[in-house]
Amino acid sequence: MRCLRTAMLVGIAGACGLESPPEPEPEPLVYEVGGFRIEDATREASRGLIDSIAAALGAAVTSVTGFLPEFTPPADTITFRLLDGGGIPFVTATELLIAQWEHDLAFEYLPHQVTHLLTGYLRRPFLEEGIAVYVTEVLDPADTTTNPYRGQPPDAWVSLFEENASTIPLVTALAADNLGYAYSGSTADASAWQVFIEAASFTRWVFAIYGRDAWLQWYDSDNLTGALNAEMADLELAWVTAVRTAHPTPRPCEEALGTRGPLTTREEFWCARARGE
Numbered sequence: 001m002r003c004l005r006t007a008m009l010v011g012i013a014g015a016c017g018l019e020s021p022p023e024p025e026p027e028p029l030v031y032e033v034g035g036f037r038i039e040d041a042t043r044e045a046s047r048g049l050i051d052s053i054a055a056a057l058g059a060a061v062t063s064v065t066g067f068l069p070e071f072t073p074p075a076d077t078i079t080f081r082l083l084d085g086g087g088i089p090f091v092t093a094t095e096l097l098i099a100q101w102e103h104d105l106a107f108e109y110l111p112h113q114v115t116h117l118l119t120g121y122l123r124r125p126f127l128e129e130g131i132a133v134y135v136t137e138v139l140d141p142a143d144t145t146t147n148p149y150r151g152q153p154p155d156a157w158v159s160l161f162e163e164n165a166s167t168i169p170l171v172t173a174l175a176a177d178n179l180g181y182a183y184s185g186s187t188a189d190a191s192a193w194q195v196f197i198e199a200a201s202f203t204r205w206v207f208a209i210y211g212r213d214a215w216l217q218w219y220d221s222d223n224l225t226g227a228l229n230a231e232m233a234d235l236e237l238a239w240v241t242a243v244r245t246a247h248p249t250p251r252p253c254e255e256a257l258g259t260r261g262p263l264t265t266r267e268e269f270w271c272a273r274a275r276g277e
């Protein structure tokens with residue numbers, strides 16, 4: 001997932017003016033472990049945590065590159081940056097950088113982030129997020145705890161959207177850009193969440209019905225209807241029909257997101273979006 005937190009911080013600093021120079025950020029502590037560069041911006045992580053991050057990252061790289069052998073693994077060192085505070089994890093593919101926040105550290109999110117580094121995030125968000133969430137789902141099918149599809153698999157979420165007539169039309173989701181993630185929630189963030197889920201579910205469906213080579217053709221050409229030789233409306237109908245059949249009674253949004261604790265403001269936006277509000 002990429003987010004604009006850094007840009008937002010820069011924007012805020014600019015708006016405040018620079019009458020008194022800000023305190024310089026202390027340099028992160030840097031570790032070289034397992035072929036990775038681990039940067040600890042909190043400067044307080046234990047050596048055990050650093051080693052755990054490197055081990056989890058190594059496992060994620062092995063499994064993701066194994067699942068997507070068509071992509072050439074990065075030749076240079078991958079950096080993991082542990083940030084101070086909480087927020088949405090992000091990657092900067094051009095810098096081979098994976099960033100997560102101390103308070104929201106989630107190793108189960110690493111396959112998603114590694115997928116972005118492996119593909120280089122060269123295509124539109126629907127393709128890139130779709131494959132990243134799908135790979136995560138395939139690597140650990142029992143896991144329904146990973147954002148953004150907490151509580152039930154992406155297909156069940158799409159079935160719920162269909163039930164509520166709130167599905168973002170395929171042609172719109174496919175074209176989504178600049179997704180607008182916001183840690184504290186927003187309407188744009190809720191739409192981004194839903195595009196993630198729809199992209200994951202649709203990607204899974206393409207793999208299942210058309211096969212891996214067809215997905216690769218779609219990825220390489222960035223032309224869905226050309227790669228699958230089908231009309232957009234037919235693809236959309238077949239996909240949503242399949243997920244409704246497979247998941248006829250999806251969990252309501254609040255119940256699904258509430259499986260790991262009370263809903264955050266961000267998630268309340270998500271559920272409003274799921275209800276079509």
Ligand SMILES: [Zn+2]
Pocket residue numbers: 001002112116128129132
């Ligand atoms: Zn992502």
